[in-house]
Amino acid sequence: MSDHELHVVEGTNHVTPHHFKSAFHEFDSSKFGMWLFLVTEILIFGGLFVAFIIFQGLYPAAFKAAHLELNRTMGAINTVVLLTSSLTMALAVGYAQRSEKQKTTLMLLITLACAAIFMVVKYFEYTHKFHLGIFPAGFYTYQGITEPEAPIFFSLYFMMTGLHGIHVLIGMILIGWVIFRNNRGDFNKNYFTPVELVGLFWHLVDLIWIFLFPLLYLIG
């Protein structure tokens, strides 16, 4: 029997825990766990989307006026930046699967750079709003929109983009961790689970933005 034998994945230091039948079984289980986590993420944002849609339906005029305060160009740039990062993330996973360590690192670095660009653009958008007195909820002092319900739009805007921004930051930390481990030589075609899972998380961040951008910036 080989029950007590360590199942080291070929070419890596990774040991497949004994409760898994095989490395693939471990990979499959980890990924299923990740997908379940992503389900909860979608439900969290789903609640915010519902709130937005309801208030938009109640106060269409205020939302229309308020959404014009958002910078469409910056939003569009951030969309392209995130889509690019999604491509490089998918490429990083693809190269990791092909044991191309250097290309994997390069792609992950580009992804990280895109995430940073996204946050910088977001920073400029937020500070511009703060400068005008556009804050969430009771801190709102902006006088430029006459509709009394406009602050509701901005509360939702800050809540939705803020929560999304937190996800971007967490994604950056995770990508940095994966870069570090990839450089250390932890991954090859037989074991790349962390790259794959961080990739899934990162694509979800992109997915959320795909809905946030038209909803907040384009329709209002």
Add this chain to the structure above:
Amino acid sequence: MGHSENHEHHEHHLTPIPVLVKTFIALIFLTVITVGVSYIELGNMAFLAAMFIASIKCGLVMMIFMGLRWDNLSNNVAIFSAFVFVLIFIFLTAADLWFREDITPVAVVNTQVMEDKGDPNILRNKTDDLIAQGKVIYEQQCTICHGSGGLGDGPGAAALNPKPRNFVEGKWQRGGSPTRMFESISNGFAKMPGFKDALTTEQRYAVVHYVRTFNDNNPDDTEADLKAAGLLGGGKKEKKTPAIPIAMALENMAEPDNVILPAHSALTPQGRGAKLYNAYCAQCHGGQGQGAQVSALGVNPRAAITTRTFKGSGASWVGNQSTFVSIVSKGLPGKSKPGLGGFTKGEWTDLYAYARSLAR
């Protein structure tokens, strides 16, 4: 057993690099489209269009970038169930918004409102009952001008120019079909008054059918007549403000809520003006003249009485005593503000002063 088991049978799916790049190009293309479409004024369609494009993009990212297309069933089921539940969440919550009727202000009228549920599509066909009913109404309401024989020779006809219609001749200026005649009776024309408020739909159609008995050759409804009357669907539809009689309004009026006098009120609640105000005005206008109270009067039709605040530009009538007295004593007919009378000059002055202090 052992190592060899680790990577037998199962091979990770390798997505070709060009497929990833092409997917990216498609995503950028869709982004350009969605931004472009947003500059076109589409109204409600804008939301659907944007969400449709976003869903395609979402599908591409999930299927290709996240590899769901080649992934196992459980992962697919898990993630799609999330979207299904979000859609259920959106639909059930939004349904409350879509299907809830607005609260519309109600007109309070001085007369008992008659139940008017007459269906024109039934009533426009003559029956003996309608003709008999019409005869009674005709003799009360119409003979004074049109004459009891329908010859346009009633006692009032002499003073009228143009002369009242002679129904026996059967010449019609506005169409002689039932729905056209109904329209004329409802809204009146030239010297003839409209009877929309005086007679119910059924009563007006009854008169129509009686008048038609004066001449055998009156035309029937054509499709165009029905369409103009909105009886075929797609035509104009009369939207009526729900109306209720004053008595019913007062009966149903809810107690004003949140009538709390501030602790440091400059007003003296013991004064005569305040007493008059609280006795006659506060029920609708609120203890502080804040107005905007919605007193629900009923749910079918959904109706409510709204009063405006005294404060600000909307209540300039509070700024002048003679205007104030005139409006308060006469009321605002049709706007559910009843008139108040019988105050002495001193009482008017006090009430006015109190209302002014609330308006400030």
